[in-house]
Amino acid sequence: MIQPPDLTLLRRAAWGVAGLISFFWIAYEDRGLEAISFVAAAIAFAGGLTVLNRWVGSEKLSRKSWLIRTAMVGLVAGAAIGPITALLMLVKLGLHAHPNPDFGPEQFALALTRTVYWAGLGALIGLALGLTVRETRA
Numbered sequence: 001m002i003q004p005p006d007l008t009l010l011r012r013a014a015w016g017v018a019g020l021i022s023f024f025w026i027a028y029e030d031r032g033l034e035a036i037s038f039v040a041a042a043i044a045f046a047g048g049l050t051v052l053n054r055w056v057g058s059e060k061l062s063r064k065s066w067l068i069r070t071a072m073v074g075l076v077a078g079a080a081i082g083p084i085t086a087l088l089m090l091v092k093l094g095l096h097a098h099p100n101p102d103f104g105p106e107q108f109a110l111a112l113t114r115t116v117y118w119a120g121l122g123a124l125i126g127l128a129l130g131l132t133v134r135e136t137r138a
Contacts, residue, residue: 007053014046025088026095031102033085033111036092040084041118048077048126070130071123078122082115 018039025039052073061069089103089111096102 007049011046011049011053014042014049018042018046022088026092029096029102033107036085036088037081037111037114040081040088043084044077044080044122047080048073048122051076066133067127067130070133071127074126074129075119075123077126079115079119081118081122082112085111085114 021039021042025035028035030036052070055073056066056069086108089108093101093103
């Protein structure tokens with residue numbers, strides 16, 4: 001059985017970092033998908049930690065259950081990056097009205113089509129972090 005770690009401090013730090021990154025990104029004039037994807041990934045990571053902390057709580061879990069839960073949370077957090085990226089594009093378009101928009105329809109489509117890849121990467125990262133915690137708390 002694994003006693004899951006208390007993620008309260010890490011969760012708060014992740015939301016703080018995501019908020020700071022978002023604050024500075026809003027003023028950053030960039031038309032690419034790299035910076036906005038980084039902001040979306042930071043938000044999804046903080047959201048994933050929140051979901052994991054609330055789903056697991058302080059109950060003792062079997063190793064298998066722990067790994068399944070961390071992989072599933074990683075999958076969902078990774079799958080959220082594409083839609084969060086599109087939402088952030090809409091927010092930036094609404095706040096920064098330019099004659100030439102910062103993001104075009106093809107960039108929205110590209111951000112949303114990357115959702116499958118982000119979901120797979122999130123599941124792998126969740127599994128890796130679950131394995132790391134499992135080995136340190138076994």
